[in-house]
Amino acid sequence: MIILTPKRSFTVPVGGECISPDTFAAKSTSEMANLPVWEGNKKRALGHLFRIELKTAPSESLTIRIRGDAGRIRRIGAKMSSGRIVIEGNAGMHLGEEMNGGAITVVGNAGSWAGSRMKKGTIEIKGDAGHYIGAAYRGSNKGMNGGAITIYGNAGNEVGCFMRKGLIKIHGDVGQFTGIHMKNGTIYIGGDSEVRAGAQMLGGKIVVLGRIPSILPTFTIDDIKSRVKIDGEKVEGPFYRFLGDLAENGNGKLFISQKQNTHLTPCERFL
Amino acid sequence: MNGERIDLYICDGKVVEKVDERKAKVIDASGMMVMPGGVDIHSHIAGAEVNAGRLLRPEDHVKDVEAKTAVTRSGVGYSVPSTFTTGYRYSRMGYTTVMNPSMPPLEARHTHEELNDTPMIDKAAFPLIGDWWVVLEYLQDDRIEECAAHVAWIMRATKGYAIKIVNPGGLEAWGFGRNVAGIDDSVPHFNITPRDIIRGLCKVNKLLNLPHTIHVHTNNLGRPGNYATAIETMKCVEDLAEEDNPVIHITHCQFCAFKGSDWQTLQSGAEEIAEYVNQHNHVTLDMGQVVFTDTTTMTADGPFQYGLYGLTGNKWVNHDVETETSGGIVPFRYRRKSHVNATQWSIGLELALLIEDPWRIYLTTDHPNGAPFTTYPKVISWLMSTVARKKMLKRISRRARRKSLLPSIDREYNFDEIATVTRAGQSKALGLKQKGHLGLGADADIAIYNLNPKTVDPSIEYKAVTRAFCKPAYTLKGGEIVARDGEIVKPIQGGTFWVDIKLSKPWEPSEDLKLKFREYWTVEYENYPISEDYLKASLPIRVEARI
Numbered sequence: 001m002i003i004l005t006p007k008r009s010f011t012v013p014v015g016g017e018c019i020s021p022d023t024f025a026a027k028s029t030s031e032m033a034n035l036p037v038w039e040g041n042k043k044r045a046l047g048h049l050f051r052i053e054l055k056t057a058p059s060e061s062l063t064i065r066i067r068g069d070a071g072r073i074r075r076i077g078a079k080m081s082s083g084r085i086v087i088e089g090n091a092g093m094h095l096g097e098e099m100n101g102g103a104i105t106v107v108g109n110a111g112s113w114a115g116s117r118m119k120k121g122t123i124e125i126k127g128d129a130g131h132y133i134g135a136a137y138r139g140s141n142k143g144m145n146g147g148a149i150t151i152y153g154n155a156g157n158e159v160g161c162f163m164r165k166g167l168i169k170i171h172g173d174v175g176q177f178t179g180i181h182m183k184n185g186t187i188y189i190g191g192d193s194e195v196r197a198g199a200q201m202l203g204g205k206i207v208v209l210g211r212i213p214s215i216l217p218t219f220t221i222d223d224i225k226s227r228v229k230i231d232g233e234k235v236e237g238p239f240y241r242f243l244g245d246l247a248e249n250g251n252g253k254l255f256i257s258q259k260q261n262t263h264l265t266p267c268e269r270f271l
Numbered sequence: 272m273n274g275e276r277i278d279l280y281i282c283d284g285k286v287v288e289k290v291d292e293r294k295a296k297v298i299d300a301s302g303m304m305v306m307p308g309g310v311d312i313h314s315h316i317a318g319a320e321v322n323a324g325r326l327l328r329p330e331d332h333v334k335d336v337e338a339k340t341a342v343t344r345s346g347v348g349y350s351v352p353s354t355f356t357t358g359y360r361y362s363r364m365g366y367t368t369v370m371n372p373s374m375p376p377l378e379a380r381h382t383h384e385e386l387n388d389t390p391m392i393d394k395a396a397f398p399l400i401g402d403w404w405v406v407l408e409y410l411q412d413d414r415i416e417e418c419a420a421h422v423a424w425i426m427r428a429t430k431g432y433a434i435k436i437v438n439p440g441g442l443e444a445w446g447f448g449r450n451v452a453g454i455d456d457s458v459p460h461f462n463i464t465p466r467d468i469i470r471g472l473c474k475v476n477k478l479l480n481l482p483h484t485i486h487v488h489t490n491n492l493g494r495p496g497n498y499a500t501a502i503e504t505m506k507c508v509e510d511l512a513e514e515d516n517p518v519i520h521i522t523h524c525q526f527c528a529f530k531g532s533d534w535q536t537l538q539s540g541a542e543e544i545a546e547y548v549n550q551h552n553h554v555t556l557d558m559g560q561v562v563f564t565d566t567t568t569m570t571a572d573g574p575f576q577y578g579l580y581g582l583t584g585n586k587w588v589n590h591d592v593e594t595e596t597s598g599g600i601v602p603f604r605y606r607r608k609s610h611v612n613a614t615q616w617s618i619g620l621e622l623a624l625l626i627e628d629p630w631r632i633y634l635t636t637d638h639p640n641g642a643p644f645t646t647y648p649k650v651i652s653w654l655m656s657t658v659a660r661k662k663m664l665k666r667i668s669r670r671a672r673r674k675s676l677l678p679s680i681d682r683e684y685n686f687d688e689i690a691t692v693t694r695a696g697q698s699k700a701l702g703l704k705q706k707g708h709l710g711l712g713a714d715a716d717i718a719i720y721n722l723n724p725k726t727v728d729p730s731i732e733y734k735a736v737t738r739a740f741c742k743p744a745y746t747l748k749g750g751e752i753v754a755r756d757g758e759i760v761k762p763i764q765g766g767t768f769w770v771d772i773k774l775s776k777p778w779e780p781s782e783d784l785k786l787k788f789r790e791y792w793t794v795e796y797e798n799y800p801i802s803e804d805y806l807k808a809s810l811p812i813r814v815e816a817r818i
């Protein structure tokens with residue numbers, strides 16, 4: 001295990017893409033300390049910002065543990081393919097961006113873009129997360145393509161934007177436009193959702209256990225289901241099932257809790 | 272170029288007969304190839320549309336970021352690079368002059384602001400005139416001389432260099448959700464056809480004695496069967512030619528050399544076009560070569576771009592520029608395995624290889640429509656080497672390969688011909704007398720490539736050729752070393768050419784024109800023109816009109 005302890009608090013963003021098991025593998029602590037990082041517009045060495053300790057435990061896959069607040073450190077675990085990162089405080093933006101395997105756990109909160117464009121592996125966030133979880137890069141239409149993201153707190157807008165595959169589970173509430181442009185994969189919302197869930201979705205499914213103020217007019221009610229399957233697990237309903245987004249000839253599915261959304265009862269007459 | 276060793280003397284930015292060698296700085300270029308700086312006749316590098324393309328494509332920038340250096344600014348690529356990066360990249364490739372071929376007159380101010388911020392190269396912009404209301408009105412009444420006087424005013428007002436015509440009549444029709452289907456289709460709300468517009472502006476061009484010909488993006492561009500439209504377009508001004516001087520430039524010809532009735536039956540019309548061009552001297556063309564990559568298409572041809580959005584389902588921008596023109600942008604990836612894209616790749620090269628006279632076909636990719644300009648060295652390798660072509664042929668769609676004419680073409684360009692299609696021919700067509708050659712009095716814009724033409728066999732060593740053209744050993748602009756081994760060493764401004772047309776009697780805008788501006792434009796007549804001091808480095812070209 002490699003333990004990184006921040007030497008001070010950071011006031012400007014730090015580019016932390018080198019904090020990855022792939023980069024640390026087979027390096028001595030002094031080599032790790034020499035890895036270049038940008039702090040704002042200043043080029044620094046990793047050892048300048050963190051105390052680095054190595055605690056070898058053979059036969060264990062490489063684990064990096066950040067002891068302290070990494071809320072300003074961006075792109076931790078970017079492109080990592082194996083091993084494990086545990087952040088005991090908060091994590092900055094772009095956590096696990098383009099991740100290709102391994103696992104990341106954040107005990108605190110994570111910034112926006114966590115798991116953006118990830119392909120494999122798991123990200124677990126015990127606190128809240130920002131916007132664009134598992135999303136595509138701005139302007140691109142290639143979002144998350146596999147793996148799983150679990151958030152125990154709340155998340156912001158555009159969760160799973162352009163998602164193609166994989167699972168995003170949010171136990172708290174989410175903002176607007178969940179699953180916008182989504183092509184496939186599953187998004188589970190344990191809490192409430194703001195409006196416009198599934199806008200321009202082409203496929204995949206979004207499950208909302210809590211309340212949603214309204215469904216987009218380009219979705220059509222299709223059925224009432226007593227339960228829905230998520231990643232092999234059954235979640236008890238009943239759920240309204242809506243299909244859309246018809247504005248895009250989409251074939252996505254919205255599962256919306258019937259009990260929590262009595263204001264949607266008038267939809268039932270279209271069944 | 273051909274391995275001939277000569278000394279070249281430069282003084283005050285010009286090629287001169289002799290300098291005092293004891294006092295001069297000497298560049299040892301022995302074993303290297305020296306050419307005039309590259310000239311690009313058609314490349315969308317600046318203006319409202321290019322900038323909208325930049326806004327549309329953050330995902331294009333993120334993969335191609337350039338940090339600042341001691342002398343250069345930071346910037347991004349890939350297909351729609353930021354202004355400074357555009358200048359640097361051209362200069363690093365040995366190019367010193369670039370034409371921005373598509374400027375809505377209303378967006379001239381924005382275009383020149385960006386050209387001011389595009390360093391390292393001389394540049395110019397072609398205002399889009401083929402669908403300007405007032406021009407159409409003059410042409411429908413056959414008032415050619417008045418139209419010419421009006422166009423002279425547009426050139427001065429927009430600091431333009433040449434008359435650009437895009438899908439004549441079609442853009443005006445697009446304002447009403449329509450298009451024209453051929454050069455004899457009538458333009459809605461005007462008593463005029465594309466033929467009238469092309470012929471009219473060709474006459475105007477001659478009356479004004481402009482250095483370049485009319486620069487035409489044909490009707491039906493990007494549609495199967497359009498090679499016939501391209502040939503009709505060239506034919507329609509045949510009788511306006513005087514002696515052997517060209518009177519029309521057909522731009523990015525690859526995009527209008529499609530044979531077949533739909534995408535399924537698409538094949539090359541390059542043979543027919545080349546045959547026509549080989550028999551007629553009044554036309555020049557540029558390739559509009561496609562390279563397999565992810566790029567951004569952008570043209571003033573709004574209806575074509577809308578069709579492309581329909582084909583791809585990609586994100587898109589479409590725009591109606593008031594009473595002047597239109598525009599559209601769609602990101603596009605050219606795929607080797609798509610028979611349509613692979614056929615397009617083949618068509619561009621077929622045109623360049625089947626048209627015999629290199630002085631009349633020029634190397635372009637219609638940047639960024641067919642590919643970014645940074646792919647030119649690759650295109651050069653295809654022109655110079657059948658081996659390089661065969662290698663790519665093997666990797667493209669089988670259907671396209673079977674139909675391609677390339678396997679039957681043995682021609683390989685030599686360095687002389689490459690110099691013609693990348694600088695000499697282009698400057699001649701543009702009427703830039705001081706560019707594209709290294710004769711006495713020429714601008715000392717020079718590219719020195721680390722390639723010995725005596726020892727290299729481009730047919731086999733095409734990779735070495737590509738490398739050399741990517742990173743010249745030296746780029747000189749105005750006699751100064753501005754780039755070395757692919758790095759900018761001295762940033763310079765670079766000037767903006769525009770035609771300063773002198774009419775035999777002064778032309779005063781009618782009250783009617785001012786009234787039209789008040790009624791139909793968002794900009795008043797008085798605020799429309801751009802003053803010369805708006806250009807950071809103005810390079811007016813004095814032209815005496817025949818009227």
Ligand SMILES: [Zn+2]
Nearest residue numbers: 313372523637
């Ligand atoms: Zn163009």
